Amino acid sequence: MNSFRLIYFVFVNCLIAEEIWLVKFSQTTENRLSIIEENFPYIDLLESNSLQSTYVFRLRNEDRTSFARFLSKFNGIYRRLSNDILKQSSKRSKRWVPSENPLDKTYYQHFLSYDQQRDWHNLLENSSSTKKFVRLHTIGQSYENRSLEVVELHTRKFRRRRRRHAVFIDAGMHAREWLSIGVANYIIVQFLREKNTNSKIQEIFRHFDIFVLPMLNPDGYEYSRTKNRLWRKNRSPTSHSDFWNGDEGCIGIDLNRNFPYQWDSLPGSSVYPCTDSYRGPEPLSESEIFHTVNFLRRLTYPHPKFHAYFNLHAFGRFWLLPWTYTLKEKISNYDDIFRRSDHIAKTVMNQTYNVGQASHLLYPCSGTSIDYAATLMPHAMTFELSPVFNRLPMCLEKSSTINENCTLGFMMGPEAIEIDGREIFNAIVEYLYSITK
Ligand SMILES: *[C@@H]1O[C@H](CO)[C@@H](O)[C@H](O)[C@H]1NC(C)=O
Ligand SMILES: *[C@@H]1O[C@H](CO)[C@@H](O)[C@H](O)[C@H]1NC(C)=O
């Protein structure tokens, strides 16, 4: 594979174009996806509906011929989707008008740019309506020197109380998962709006200070906004990025594979720099993860000890619990955290969320944030948010009538923020309330 790529690039030194394919297999073929992963490491699985045997892949032009041959061998048919799909969510955004009220809906009805997000953080910290309850912490810089900003929420009245704990919420670890950032912002707004009226939230603030890092991967996010909507990794160079000049996939590390716990146990975590799940040259090699981990270990700022962690991704409607790295082991308090999560998923969430161990519900992968967080605190979990659409059909919904103008989960419009935000906010409030007792 690698030597083939070497020859290819010597002769064709140009930017690689990409295509998006909707693939349907006509009969069950065992382990199809793992065969694809093994033989086509540079093909990115964007969506899957295993019940209907339909999948959406992103592939480079160089892989088209061999992948088409592979599909015909395995009884698969494909259809190229319109590249216009990648423009959908920006096209649908209304114009953003800043408000002087930091709790105004404009701050969660749009996908904010990095600069807009920072302006909003300053407004939260300085506005008379919120400044008593908000503190901003710059915990470090990204590779391209953007600030990693944590918004701290607290009610000062209880600050001196002993045995307080901290809660950490992060989003945007994967650049293209814009919805997670919007939902983190919605959560900040709702905690501040409801802190005096909702008795559960009052109880939560009696026990916890809440820390939210809405944009963990600001470089990747800006790249996804301006250059490549489906960008996933951060933007730091790898050992291959100079050599494979022109192959942008050789830049960046998958930040959710770079955490220093079980980093090298390897499943679902790639050693190849040009893949989308590249784990990096060593654990903590990435600035974004190094600073986040220092913050979690309380080396950055002397806050109370962390007790719970909510990690936001998009999409899939999954409520994922540790462990991620193994199918064999079960975390020691699994039954307790499962019971709490499953109860909440069934009682307060409007849409069906699948609750369970991450490695079983998705796939095993190592070096992830919840596995690392679970070594520091008892409650660590990931939400894979729900794609909500009200305009275009999902590409995978009714596979018999493929509409080339369909849409993908990553392309969710900003109208999904409020719907998902409400649901995840309710779930987090119920979960935190359940552990105050
Ligand atoms: C908000 O306050 C911080 C310090 O508290 C200051 O650095 C920043 O410039 C202020 N921003 C605005 C817009 O006043
Ligand atoms: C980030 O800032 C440091 C210190 O100013 C500088 O040395 C470095 O080149 C900057 N990195 C990037 C990618 O701009």
Ligand SMILES: *[C@@H]1O[C@H](CO)[C@@H](O)[C@H](O)[C@H]1NC(C)=O
């Ligand atoms: C979700 O469920 C709650 C409580 O059952 C209800 O009040 C709310 O309107 C529902 N939201 C949506 C978007 O269906």
Ligand SMILES: *[C@@H]1O[C@H](CO)[C@@H](O)[C@H](O)[C@H]1NC(C)=O
């Ligand atoms: C998809 O959208 C394009 C441009 O809006 C339009 O010309 C085309 O007819 C649409 N195709 C289908 C199958 O709706």
Ligand SMILES: [Zn+2]
């Ligand atoms: Zn993700």
